[in-house]
Amino acid sequence: MGRFLAVLAAGCAGGLIGEMGTGVGVGAAWMASVMPRDCRLVTVEMDADRVAAARRVFADEERVEVIHGDSYVELERRAPFDLLFVDGGAGDEGVGLLKIGGRVVFDDVTPVEALPADSPYREHDPKRELFFTDSRLVATEVVLPDLRNALLVGTRVR
Template sequence: MDDTPWYRPAALDGILADAAAQGFAMSCEDRTGSLLGTLAASQPGGQIVELGTGVGAGAAWLLHGMDSTARLTTVEMDPHSQAVAVRHLGEDPRVTFHNMNADRWLDGYDGPLLDLVYVDCRPGKFRRMGDLLTLMRPGGIYLVDDLMPQATWPADHQPRVDKFLEQLPGIPNFTSTALRWASGLVIGVRI
């Protein structure tokens, strides 16, 4: 089976070209992106959050799958990286960009319960996952990537991943599946 995505968001090529020009090598890969688009399509009118905008590849996939009434909030602490996303996606009225640390966003969020979260940074994945889960509605979908070794990983990253994967079966009100696919994913549901 060929698992190459059948479609690509219109903005993605420009985003990836700008990412390459600035040396940003941590964009989500196309298979993960395609899954993000599919999951976003399953949430009509949904409240969707991305922690770790990067340059906006994941956000492009999410927006591609979202309907006109869904809303995406995406959070990134590096203004230089996020500027690429804003340049390519900022005209879309369904998306709101927050340039801040994800910990600070988690501390201050007081909006509606979340239907889908994509975590591509440490807060919400390697720490404060419980805090994020309390912001999700029962049945809300949780997705993280980058759980298989990659060239961009710092030397001390594997123990973080191992601890994260070990803790998953014991998290209350949460069920998940680890996937040895794409960059290594966990998809879960708040119950």
């Protein structure tokens, strides 16, 4: 996951990256470690303890802003984004925060083939439905090497 985010962040020259759901800053660290010098990253987390931990991680990185609050509300104020990583928060609203040509990444997706046979997500998965029915996106699912996890990745085209 981290390397995938790093690949996308490395191409955000002069851009703005957003993250919904900082956690303790692992995903943000992957992106910040390779993003171009003229790029900024804004990451938002609801949990105050996680915000404090992430702020320590980025204490010396002026291009990274760690915010305590509601992801959608805070990121809407700073939109539009070139890259948006949805690791928590109101992901279904995230597409509207992207520039045309901007990319969105959802993690925490289980490939359909790895789901139990009786899982309701085989037939109805809200994340997949967002990605594959939203006319603003060209999207795909990327199954990770462990074959038990996947990402949904989309580019906003309109």
